Amino acid sequence: MSDDDGITTGERIPSLMAEHRLTILICLSIVIALVFTAVGLTLYNTSGTAQLDLSRPGFEGIDKQIKSHKADAIEYPATGPINEETLLQFDALYKKQLENVTSVNAFGGDPMAPDALGIDDALFEESE
């Protein structure tokens, strides 16, 4: 198949691509960037990373409430003998963390109860 000037389509495509290669490069770059951004954002949202990201809008200043665990970072050596001394060492370290875990009633209470938020059915409550 050829056009009026005798140039076939097979010859025209490479010449046009060469002529507009900068445009094609930019367009392809944009498409690739969009695809990678979409993949990255999807992973960010689905993996649970978003929930740990305290730099999100609305969470300003929250990072100050994050306790630094460097000071009380405790590590039990993974190698070495098992004897009375090392068992006592582990006992002390673990007991400390166990106290940390049980000392706070995390996510306890019911702050989302409708009456706590003032959106309960007051008339219904009164009639009960």
Next chain:
Amino acid sequence: MIIGVVKQYIYFLLTAGVAIIGTVFLTSNARSLDVAPLNDSHKARIVSNCTSAKASLQQLHRSDASLRVNRGQLYESISTKLMARLNSRIALNRLDGSELVAATVRYEQGLSNFRDNYQAYEEQLTALLRVNCQKQPEQFYLQVLDVRERRKAVAWTIGELNRYTAEYYQIFERFAGGYRVTTNAEAES
């Protein structure tokens, strides 16, 4: 003509890309709720108090985020810096730590449940904060009930994790007791 085809192809790719991104965001935030009829006085109460309710929810959102990070770090450190290391040490000394390993597996599962439940809760809470409670009091109220249940699920997994943490300690005490009995018997003989 060829340029037109290339342009059409690029437009198609761009449209498809935007559509995919849009679909991902819309489906992740889509919520299907069966709106039960609320009486008028209840709706009016929601509308009148929704600004303060939203402020409380936003505050809760912020405090729960820091709590999630703090508790997550604490639970992670127990797993990686204590449990895994003791299990490894026991195995290297050719002692039987199978009960401790099994307890660690249960703990890890509990930790995974905590992460998943918190993520579901946080996503729902974020969606709730986007609801216009002045215009959609019913939807706002029902979503509050839904998010409340999800927060309870998070609290439940925290309780489970605490139980597994204590369980591991009990097994460790048994292991240490058994070890002492064995070493004393060997010393006496």
